[in-house]
Amino acid sequence: MQCPKCHAMMHTYNRNGVQIEQCSGCRGIFLDYGELESLTRLESQWSQQAPPPAPAPQAYPAPPAPAWGAPHHGGHHGHHRNKSFGRMLFSS
Amino acid sequence: MARAVSADLVRALGTAARVAAHAAPRDCACSAPVLADRSDGTVVRHGDLVVKAHASDTDRAGLDVQLAVAAHPALAGILLAPLPGPPRTELDGRPLTYWPHGTPVDPEHPEHAPWEAAGDLLARLHRTPVGTLPRPLPPMRGPRKAAEALARMRKAGPHPVAAVIERAWAALPAWARAEAPLTHATALCHGDLHLGQLVHHEGRWLLIDIDDLGTGDPAWDLARPAAWYAAGLLPPDEWARFLGAYRAAGGPAVPAEGDPWPALDVPAKALTVQTAALAVAKSLRESRALDEVEESVVQSCDRIGALPAELT
Numbered sequence: 001m002q003c004p005k006c007h008a009m010m011h012t013y014n015r016n017g018v019q020i021e022q023c024s025g026c027r028g029i030f031l032d033y034g035e036l037e038s039l040t041r042l043e044s045q046w047s048q049q050a051p052p053p054a055p056a057p058q059a060y061p062a063p064p065a066p067a068w069g070a071p072h073h074g075g076h077h078g079h080h081r082n083k084s085f086g087r088m089l090f091s092s
Numbered sequence: 093m094a095r096a097v098s099a100d101l102v103r104a105l106g107t108a109a110r111v112a113a114h115a116a117p118r119d120c121a122c123s124a125p126v127l128a129d130r131s132d133g134t135v136v137r138h139g140d141l142v143v144k145a146h147a148s149d150t151d152r153a154g155l156d157v158q159l160a161v162a163a164h165p166a167l168a169g170i171l172l173a174p175l176p177g178p179p180r181t182e183l184d185g186r187p188l189t190y191w192p193h194g195t196p197v198d199p200e201h202p203e204h205a206p207w208e209a210a211g212d213l214l215a216r217l218h219r220t221p222v223g224t225l226p227r228p229l230p231p232m233r234g235p236r237k238a239a240e241a242l243a244r245m246r247k248a249g250p251h252p253v254a255a256v257i258e259r260a261w262a263a264l265p266a267w268a269r270a271e272a273p274l275t276h277a278t279a280l281c282h283g284d285l286h287l288g289q290l291v292h293h294e295g296r297w298l299l300i301d302i303d304d305l306g307t308g309d310p311a312w313d314l315a316r317p318a319a320w321y322a323a324g325l326l327p328p329d330e331w332a333r334f335l336g337a338y339r340a341a342g343g344p345a346v347p348a349e350g351d352p353w354p355a356l357d358v359p360a361k362a363l364t365v366q367t368a369a370l371a372v373a374k375s376l377r378e379s380r381a382l383d384e385v386e387e388s389v390v391q392s393c394d395r396i397g398a399l400p401a402e403l404t
Contacts, residue, residue, distance in 0.1 A: 062328045063321075063335065066353045066360065068395040070324030070388065084385035085325050088367065089202045090288040092132075092237070 003028060101134060101184055102126055105145050108183060109138035112175075112190055133303065134186075140193050141175065145186040146303060151230065155180065155187055158302040160226035161280075170216050171305075172291060172298040194291025194298060205287050207330050209297035210317075211337030213290075217299065218279045218310040218344050225280065232281040232308030234315075234359070235270035238366040245369035248376040253390045257372065259397035261365045268362045279310040279344060286316055310345035314338065314352075315359030319367060322360055323392045325385060364392045 001010045001021060008025025018038045021030040106126075127135040127142065134145040146155060159179045162171045175190045182188065197205050222229070242261055245254060266272035282289065283304025291300050317334050320326035339348055346352035353360075371386035382390065 063332045064351045064353055066322050066357055068361070068392060068399055069322040070392065082385065084383045085320075086199060086202050088320070088325070088385060089205070090197075090199050090286055091370075092284050092286065092288075 001030075004030070101145060101186070102129060102136060104183055105134060105136045105143055105188070106138065108181070108188060109136050109141055109143040112138070112141055112143065133301075137193055142191040142193050144189050144191065145183060146189065148185045150187055150303070152187060154230040155189075155303075157226050157229055158305045159189060161229065161305060162302050164225055166220050166224055167217075169296065170213055170220070170299060171302070172293060172300045191300070192293060194293035194300065196291050197287045199288075202287060205330070206290060206297050207317075207334040208337040210285070210287075210290060211334045211339075211343070212341045213297060213299050214282065214285065214310075214313050214345075215338045215341035215343030217282060218313070219342060220280045222278060222280050222307055229280070230306045231274060232283045232306035232312060233304040234281070234283050234308065234312040235268050235274065235362065237284065237304065238268070238362045239270040241366040241369040241373075244373045248373040251372045251376060253368075253382070253393075254372060256390060256397060257365055257368045257393050260361065260368075260393035263397055263399065264362055264365070265358060268358050274308050277309040277311075278307045281306060281308045281310055282313050283308070285313045309359060310343070311355050312359045312362075314343075314345055314356055315363040316367075318356045318360035319363040319389075319392070323364065323388045325388060361396050364389060364396060368393050 002008070003010050003023035003025060005028055006023060006026045008023050010021040010023050010030060013020050013022055018035050019032065020035065022028070023030075125137050127137050129135075132147040136143050156179065159174055161167060163173050163176075163179075167173070172191060172194060175192060177190070180187050180189045242257075245251070245257065261269065267274045267276075282299055282301075283306055284301060285299075289299055289301050290297050292298075314335070317326055317331060321328070321331040335346070335352060339346065342348075346355045368386070368389045371382060371389060375382050375386065
């Protein structure tokens, strides 16, 4: 197949199951009927599977906790450091 | 009545401390503050000397071995050594032991707690070869203390959350409830670690309190901070400092890397139940509701009781 723009030869490539023709001269791409839709669909699937953005770095990564540990560990510690926990830290 | 007896004991203990501290006791003008006054341990300071009256039902032979271990060179720099001289006397049916004074962690400022020192000291305690020490050391009393806490809660009367605590207790293996001997570990253990068990003496932190010293599962000594962390009370960075120092010093209770919880799980559950049971008993005695911190430990019990039971 010849490029409709520069008339150089076009080569066929397979990209994720979609056949595309690329011109060996001007690097232009020719898509068959439905191929643009296929690529768009693949692109949207890829962005859904992408991992969530990394959380903000912490000074200390929270160490592992047991299965029976308090939920939301690492969240609301400040207000717990009260007199009662102070006594508990020093009690048998 | 109990208070009057206690006051008499404290007075007599103060005299014993003064006599031990001075060649001419009548001339002294030292103050003799009471550092602790409980049925299981009354502690009076006199100058640089501290006298402890242990519980009347203390096993004397076991206490003598524990004292000899604390005085052993292998424990230098780890456990506070008793004062040289006759190791112990008796007063009102309670054994007395004599110690140098060390500065404790300030209870008003637990944020200054020396977590690294605590982890390092425990690791070195646990690494001490038991074969070289005076014997026979009693089994570490951790599980026994947990069972005693449950007994105290039951004796204190009914409480709405008692069933939650009992369910978590029933989910523990028999050895952790002191209903079967502990056979899986024989490290030298402290048996009752908390921030009151550290004193600064001659430029370094040392562990004190030998009453529960014995051989057993070293994970028990990490279990109280672990329980506080699991309940969401101890901040992650303080737990990480303690555990990190323990691992850095080669502590054998947990693997050097990776998840420490398979080793800590049962002892931390036991300390959670023990802490909750004592909180309930205390709240009943003081005719008050549980506070927010005590409630969070009870909530830990609730989650423990909801898990599949441990194999015994």
